[in-house]
Structures are given as C-alpha cells and as structure tokens.
Amino acid sequence: MLDLKISGAEVMDGTGSAGTRTDVGVRDDRIVAIGDLSREHAGRSLHAAGKVLAPGFIDMHSHSDWRLWENRRAESKIRQGVTTEVVGNCGFSPAPVVPEFRDDLRGFALHVPPGMDFTWPTFDAYLSALDRDGLSLNVAHLVGHGTLRIAAMGFARRAPMPNELATMRALLAEAMDEGAFGLSTGLIYAPGSYSTTDEIVEVARAAARGRGFYASHMRGEGATLLEAVREAITVGREADMPVQISHLKAAGRPNWGKVAEALALIDAARADGLDVLADAYPYTASSTSLRTLLPDWALEGGVDAMLARLTDSGGRAKIREAVTSTRGESMSLRVGWDNVMIVGTTKRRDAEGRRLAQIAAERKLDPVDAMLELLVDEGGRAGVILFQMDEGDVRRALAHPAVMVGSDGSSLAPTGPMAASKPHPRSYGTFPRVLGRFARDERALSLPQAVHKMTGMPARRLALRDRGVVRVGARADLVVFDPRRVIDVATFEEPHRYPEGIEHVVVNGRFVIKDGEHTGSLPGRVLRHQ
Ligand SMILES: [Zn+2]
Secondary structure: OEEEEEEEEEEOOOOOOOOEEEEEEEEOOEEEEEEOOOOOOEEEEEEOOOOEEEEOEEEOOOOHHHOOOOOOOOHHHHOOOEEEEEEOOOOOOOOOOOHHHHHHHHHHOOOOOOOOOOOOOOHHHHHHHHHHOOEOOEEEEOEEHHHHHHHHHOOOOOOOOHHHHHHHHHHHHHHHHOOOOEEEEEOOOOOHHHOOHHHHHHHHHHHHHOOOEEEEEOOOOOOOHHHHHHHHHHHHHHHOOOEEEOOOOOOOHHHOOHHHHHHHHHHHHHHOOOOEEEEEOOOOEEEEEHHHHOOHHHHOOOHHHHHHHHHOHHHHHHHHHHHHOOOOOOHHHHHOHHHEEEEOOOOOHHHOOEEHHHHHHHOOOOHHHHHHHHHHHOOOOOEEEEEOOOHHHHHHHHHOOOEEEOOOOOOOOOOHHHHHOOOOOHHHHHHHHHHHHHHHHOOOOOHHHHHHHHOHHHHHHOOOOOOOOOOOOOEOOEEEEOOOOOEOOOOOOOOOOOOEOEEEEEEOOEEEEEOOEEOOOOEEOEOOOO
C-alpha cells in the first residue's frame, strides 16, 4: 500500500535525461516505486497526464534565512516548486554570534524579523531554533564570512590578528561539525570587503576540512569581474575545495558581454581539474542593500558609525565625493540614477518602487543627496533594484553547463508586513521563468536541462545524495507542473504575484501545494551536511 501515487506524468528525473511517461509511488517520506503502478493501491492518487513530474527544485542561492522566521510557509518559493533553499549566502548568516558583537550582527542583518534575537549560543542552537516550529520547505545553511568576521573582530577595517583569524576558523569548524554546508563570502560588503584573498583562503580551509564548498559573492561584478572570478578560483585551488560563483553576471553597460569571458575562465579551471560551478537568476536587474552604493569604508565600525558619518557634514562630504568619483568602480555611476529603484523602505513610503532620479527631482535634490537623505531616514536599511545587465549575458549564463539556477531572492508573501514593499520579482518568479520563458519559449536550453539545473545539479554540489532526483529510495520532494502553462507573472511594478502552472508540490512525502493552493503543511527540515 502506497501513501501517494502520481500516475501518467512525464517524469523528468533531474539528471538531465529526457522525460518518460510513468507512475511514481511514495510511502512515508520516500519514493518507493517507479513504473506501471496501475494495480497498486494508494491512500491518495493523483492523475497527472500531460504534466511534468520533477524532483522538487533546489534554490542554490537564497536569502530566506532572514524571512523564514516570519514566513514558515515559505509562500513565494514553495509556489515556484522550490522544496529546498540554500541560505547563509553572500557572507551573511544569522549565526554564529558572540555576545560582545551581537548588536553589530543585528546591524549587519539583511532584515530582522520578530523572534530573531541572536541569542543562540552555537550554530547548532540556531539551526535547532529555526527547525523547531516547522517549515514548508527544507533549508541548507552556509556560514557567512562577514558573520564570522563580526564575531571575531566586529566591523574593524584591518587584517585580523592571529587570534582573531583563529576565532573565525574555530567558529567555522564548529559550524561545519554541526551541519553547515560551507562558507560564503560577500566581498563587496563590509566587513567582508576588508579582507584579503589570503584571509579568505585561511578561513575557507576550515570549511574544506569539513568537506564543504566555497560560495562567493565576488569582489567585483562589473569592471573587475574577471579578476574577481580569478580570485574565487584561487581560493578553491589554495584551500582545496569546490567553488560556487554566486549570481554570475556582468553589471554595467560597458561590461556587457563579459559573462562569456567569465565562463571561459570557469571552463579553464574545470579543465584543470578544479570543481568550479556558478549559479544565475533569469533577470537583467540585480538587487541589494542601498548602502552598497557607498564606499566600503563608510561602514567601518558598523551601521551606527555609518549613520553618524552621514549626519556629520565633514563625513558626509567625504562619502559624497567618493560616490561621485570617477575613480574606481563606483556602482552608482556605472548604473545611472535612473536605473536605480528604491525598495524595502519602512519610513519613506514615498520612495518605494520609484527611481532615484525621479525622487531627487521631486525633492529638488542632487541624486547623491537624495540617496544619502534616504539612507539616514531609513536608519541605513533600505534596498535597491539596479537595472544593469544584458539579456544576452543572462541567457548565456543560464544555458552554460556549469551554471545552475539560484534566485538570490527570499521566501516572501503577498500578505502581511512583507507585502508592503516592492521586492525584486525573482523571489516569486525565478524557477517558472527559467522553465517557461528561457526553456519553452526561447529554447535557450531544453526543459530536461532546465530541470537538471534546479535539481540534480545543485543536489550534487550540496552532496545531497537522496534529493534532487526521482528514483526509488530518494526523498519524496516532488513538483508537478504544466509544461504548457508554467510561467512567472511577478513584475517589478507588481512583484507579489505567484507564478502559473505549478500545480502540486510535495515535501518529504507531504503535499504543501495541492491544486495550486498552500495546504498549510510544514514538513520541511533543516538539513545537516553529512
Ligand atoms: Zn550576493
């Protein structure tokens, strides 16, 4: 007797192979039978002729660790068919934390939902706290280098002393023992940007020893993209570990086309025997925190120190000059103020979803001053969407065999406090957009390849042997979608819209999405790296 039988679907097993029409049987949380199951009895039966049955999607690059506390139903992700999210990316993770620097970490956080108080004494205690009340999907955690650095030395803008480096390594080693999957960096964000390549290699070795991988938000994604790819590869080579280049892109019009060169570097490293892969999301706009547009020294000492500089006329003039300087890689100049959309405001609601050039004109301010004023009004915490990439680059990245899919978004919801802002639509649309637009409509890649890039490929990177694949014995994380209808509908103007064509989602053998509706079920688990 089966608990669940899904019959007649075209099964794409996650390996990249073409689909075959067959039946899949589930008992408890595992797939127990594949083949003609017409004579088998099941507690629940689902007839899925004309639909695709695939392993549940794995979001290789997510920031939901800051959202799941207030959104355990993981609405915007589960409705895309995502059954596992990899969090702790870009150098940010909510643990480990030490009491001395707890407030620094709170300031560093991308978002602090109710209930997230940073009192967990260990990484393990943090994972257990996240797991305790259940989740609609599974979560795999990386440890952020920025978080480690804050725990060891706060927002100090200098190289770590030997004892501080030892603290970072010890905290990471402990977290790896407790189930972390690897180390992430955010080398454009203070304090990660204060570190040298050598520091990252030294810290990363602790993750390598625990057989983790290195996920890199690199030091540059525009003019210095290729140097940054080389640096990420160097870390992998020196620390002897796999490298995952996060959200591969070429930002800023002068750099369009460079994704091909970045991919060539990745191919060369792979040909050399290094395990280097990347992930990408299917949009030509990126999104980050507004303060990223400031020079990194502005954040020395933490967010409060940055706000103090912004309200002091001398400090403000220095920051202003750095932002408008044509030397170095000034992100705001590269993008252009008309391509900067303000999002995630809590006080300045007038600015939400609007371009900075427009906001500045309305307030009769220079765009730089309008931005600094906004940052102060928001206590340092608003976000931006930057329209700065080339469609050809996006397509080339998604189609490349070394690139998988990662949203760089979060589990959001169209109701409650999360509905107030206008976040990047990737949080709602990434996976259906790759399937519907890039695979079906534009044929940039085949549908089985697209599915592989969201299932088997990330599962292998995570060393999750029993997920990301449809086979007997694997965990029953499954998605049933309509290949003719699947598409994203979230836009930059109306981001809180669920995609179409994702009909059923099963996590650990239980329906979370049934006939397109959330069942309220919370069968997800915090996964521990083996
Ligand atoms: Zn990032």
